[in-house]
Amino acid sequence: MNILYLNTTFQCGGAEKVTSQIFHGMRARGHEVYQIVSYDTRHSRLPEGVHVLYDSFFMRMFNRLISGNRSNTSLHISYSRQYILHFLKKHKIDLIHLHNPHDSFLGIEDIADLSRVCPVIWTLHDFWAMTGHCTYPHGCDDRWKIGCNTCEHLENYPAIRKDVAHTLWEAKRKAFTDANITFTVPSDWMLTQFNNSYLAGKPCERIYNSLDTTLWKPLDKATLRARHKIDPQTKILAFIAADPGKELKGMDYLLKALSMLPDPESYLLLIAGKDHPGLHALNTKFQIHHWGYLNSQERLNEFYSLADLLVNPSVYETFGLTNVEAMACGTPVAAFPVCTMPELITKASGWLASDVSAESLADVIQLAFSSPQELRDRGISSRHLVATTFDESNMLDQFEDLYERVLL
Structure with a gap:
């Protein structure tokens, strides 16, 4: 053809x-x-x-x-x-x-x-x-x-x-x-x-x-943490958007949700994409590592694998490829219950907030980290879901x- x-x-x-x-x-x-x-x-x-x-x-x-x-x-x-x-x-x-x-x-x-x-x-x-x-x-x-x-x-x-x-x-x-x-x-x-x-x-x-699940795959989180000199006990969140300033990407919800989290010093936020001025207004105890634009699959794979949880506060998606990329790397997703999110994120592979609000997003982030074993289990299930449905x-x-x- x-x-x-x-x-x-x-x-x-x-x-x-x-x-x-x-x-x-x-x-x-x-x-x-x-x-x-x-x-x-x-x-x-x-x-x-x-x-x-x-x-x-x-x-x-x-x-x-x-x-x-x-x-x-x-x-x-x-x-x-x-x-x-x-x-x-x-x-x-x-x-x-x-x-x-x-x-x-x-x-x-x-x-x-x-x-x-x-x-x-x-x-x-x-x-x-x-x-x-x-x-x-x-x-x-x-x-x-x-x-x-x-x-x-x-x-x-x-x-x-x-x-x-x-x-x-x-x-x-x-x-x-x-x-x-x-x-x-x-x-x-x-x-x-x-x-x-x-x-x-x-x-x-x-x-x-x-995506190609022979390329996108889980990398050992302990090894990555050691490479990046990150405390093993740190709770690592990830957020990715080429332009987080776009309203539909939900950056305002994310920033407000992060400001509500107790013990902000225990969290690290990984950001990929354009910088956003709102990040600099967060509590100074909240750690932020900005990775800039990630154009290679290898760097994106490392970015997702390093995180414990991808937070996707988008309010409008026809698919949500970033969710699938993270899940392929063994990292579950927290998102709002909108558009395609319930199709991609199941109870076994991530968390859906109860509604579109900063409060519910903060609640679901805390819930995800309330059980380290559950967090790991949903990461494994995420990978399995991608391998069987989204390969x-x-x-x-x-x-x-x-x-x-x-x-x-």
């Missing part, structure tokens, strides 16, 4: 990780694979077969010019569309696997046009295909289900300058419901949202995101089977 993967960028968050997994996994299975991304601002060395559309400052300015200064309202982005159409013909592509097309990569009608030339599988990592403009309609009272008639969150990614959300919603509904697209979503919760949208009735399958081979099998069925 000749497969083309499309995603806005090559390196960023969970969607990029999953796209890369599938790209490399299908190549290892003997398929001819290619990937086109809109941009790669890190200017990293890209794997063979990955192509960047807007690969220089000049080209990014060109993208601004043809997309209304990145207004995120385009029905057509002609350069992207023509480049991809030419690529399909040149490389005899059998199938397009679309991931994130937003942020001025592809116009709404471009996606439908591509599906008329080549079968498209579209993995929805977020809500963009179902809303007027945003990827996460948190706090909009389900207006996205009935037309986004007014939008009070124009600034939500990808931002728009004028409230044309309803117009865009109608354009998407018309384009995507008439198109030759098979959808996938990464969770049962997301499948429910799909079936409550205008896309209900379109073919859609739940395929969990995953990469399961995901690749399901996508390969879907590819074959779509091409019949």
